[in-house]
Amino acid sequence: MTEAEIIKTLLDFIASDCAGDEEFNALALKIFDYQFQNNLPYQLFCRQREQTPRTTKNWRDIPAVPINGYKDLCLSCCDPKSVERTFMTSGTTKDGLRGQCRHPTLSVYDASMVAAFRQYFMEEHERLRMGILFPTEQAMPNSSLAHYLALALKEFGSEGSRYLLSNDGIDWKELFTELEQVEQSGEPYALLGASFSFVHVMDEMARVGKSVSLPEGSRILDTGGFKGQSRELELDNFYESLSSRFGVLREDCINMYGMTELSTQFYDSGNASCPSAKSGPNWVRSRIVNPLTGAEIQKGERGVLAHHDLAHFNCVSSILTEDAGVEVDDGFILLGRAEGVEAKGCSMAVDEFLKVAKGEACDTNCGISSGSKS
Amino acid sequence: MILTAGYLPGLSPDEVEWQTLTFNRGGEQTEVSVPLLTDDQIKELSSDIKKASRHYLKGLPVSEILRTIDSAICQFLDRSNPYRQQAEKYLPRITGYDSEMVRLGLTSYLKTFRQSELRRFLSEDFFNPKILDEFQPLPKGGYGRAYGPDLLAHIWAGNVPGLPLWSLISGLLVKAGNIGKVSSFEPLMASWFARLIAEIDPRLGECIAVTWWKGGDTECQQALLNQADLVVAYGNNDTLQQIRDYTPITTRCLTYTHKVSFGMVSKSALDPIKAWNVAHQAAYDIVRYDQQGCYSPHVFFIEENGAVSPKQFAQYVASELDNFQKKFPRRTLTIEEAQDVALWKQTEEVKTFSDDCSAVMGDTDGTWCVSFSETPENLSPSGLNRTAKVISVQQLDDVPALISPYKAFLQTVGIAASPEELHRLACLLGVVGVTRISALEHMTVPEAGWHHDGRFNLLDLITMTEVERSAEISAEAFSNYVD
16 A cells, blocks of 8 residues: 555555444554555564564564654654654653654644544534643644644634743742632533643642632643653652542543543543543554563453554554553553662663663763663 | 561451562562561561560470470472462462462472481581580589570561571471561562461561561661661662671671682593583573572583583583573562663673673573683673583683682582592682582582681570589588588
8 A cells, every 4th residue: 555545545444433343453554564664664563573464464473663662763654854744752762862743744643633633532512611721833843742732722622722831831820810700600621631741730739729620611731741750759649639629520521541642542431530541543452461472461461562553654653661550341441650660689681770870871981782771 | 468467476467557568570479578577566576586585485395495496497389279379379379489489499499408417407516406505514624504595587588489597497497486588579488387387386487587678778677677686688889888887796697798609620521421411400590580599500610621622511510501591480570670680691792792702691582591611710600591601621620729819709519520620629629618519509508517708607696604513512512412
């Protein structure tokens, strides 16, 4: 298939919400063949695993690239120079550059986002007045999340929707005035942003003793979690605070789980209780696997999440994350990153070595040649 | 059945809070109850142990202590002994290591603590071990006697069965009272050993206690550190930094950090007949306790221009690891451990895309993995759990430059080379910080009396009391026979 054919087929697939397992498998194999033929590093990766389109009959056997792979491999089927947009991953290459996810067109990404957002977040609403607690797409052109939120505002935001965060950070006075206005308007409102932005806002609200009661039917969408931030919150506490500070029911506080290395996002159906199960639309499938063997892990047991996202057609559709998860009836539960463990013995582990060796290397002016985690 | 860890002389089990550690390995669940003492109990225990050490142990001749330890070790070596049988049954269940590997490992490890070996151990550090019993003349003049601390605190770590015995036996040899904190990964061996000692010599048993707290419980830790005269601690840099920070300034704190070890093979060992055996020995060092020891190899530097090429040697090691998997299967990894191995393996695989000469070998179940590099690379840790890097070097003399940046982490080097090469390399390696050189296949079995991380196991524990020559001479003036 050509790129144009792939794009058209995907847009049709996304538009028809009746595609089942067989259709998913058929399209997954076609896209695998396309990626295998047009992406040499991925082809090498698959050959090393002795898997080619000829030998592959089931999408589950399509080799999943570790997200780490984006750091070292140029994973793109099209000429990297001729893309509409490049999103940068959080992992960095050994030259200090960030991994890149290239999109020859954003039409598929956007169709995927819009369809799933409508289904999982908007429910009965066509449009909602929105407030975004994240920088704009112009401020962060390589952030997939900035694009995602801009798209949400453009496609689903009603009049008065706006960003509540500028280059200078959050203007508290402006934010609180906005929230008061919304409170008085009685119209349902949607507040969207990075999980940690909400923490900042709630910290400030706590400091000045403020809370609001957003109109009935209002919703909150947070994403990103707290990894690498100055503090981590227990999920239960986080949603309890969100609910009490903003007066939004916990079941209307939706968490979105997405990553730069995908073109489709996962959602839960509220956080009345935590952790909540996540699921995605029918052009993405997730499996819980053993990270070392790739073998699927039985339902209820911990493993690492592997996603197969048909919409991520230009890079690779099948990725192996570093997120631990468990399969449940209505999707999967995200357990956070499967952090490398501290070595149980007295032998040094890579992480500890890098941590100490970096300090040493500064003294001895000697580089480290070893894999590192993002 | 619930096993009980810990050994607390003078404390009745009813007075103590117990916690249960649960181990799930290979579908079998084993529960171990561990004691969790209050601050006051740690204080009381410390005071009792100090008293017992002062009143009994300090007066016990070293030869007696040797006999008691030897007798305990003898029982542990006897496969019909109930303690040994428990060790063979439960250590594989809680650590996950293959039971045959544990059995063989226990024997080879324990026999280094027989009486004859302990004597060697003593004479490594003391020219005249009687200095631990009474004042002995010193070469510089005067007399000296070595005293162990009244209370030596051990903070153990890790899941390699029996490792705590090293420092515990060292403590006994210098007549120290001992309180040891076992690791949650292997809380049993030290506890059993203490009980065995107490069965043989109950009063010596009163000089040892074995307890537990959850790693990071700074309150329990502080209580013990406040009482100790000397601290020996094992773990990663962060843990040890914290222990050192909490140790009172007047108390010495000896820390053993995590280390990286590696192997070297000279072209003289790479003829077609010898190379297979060398690869077998290298693989054995990788397999033993799944590279969890500080002496376990992560990397092998292989010299070029031998009859067997470095790449072929890597394949030999791979093949031997595959064989070992049948004989001593690797323990089941947790998801986090599997993730570490996977990340290392992926990083190595990605390198092969841009370098035709490198290769990654492994089995489909991920139970072992060998990554080969044709070009010299600096030392770096492997993904552990039977993963190793084989690096081709033009000559072994190039290796010191590849390891010298990491001086602080180096420990053992396993070498297969001719006598001339061995001695030449020893000089080069010693300079960059290597503290132990062994034969391959022996990397994980240090000999009795070895100097752990290059330090003196016993000398580091003692303080000397010296009677200077001046005191002797001046005393003469006050004797009843003075003219």
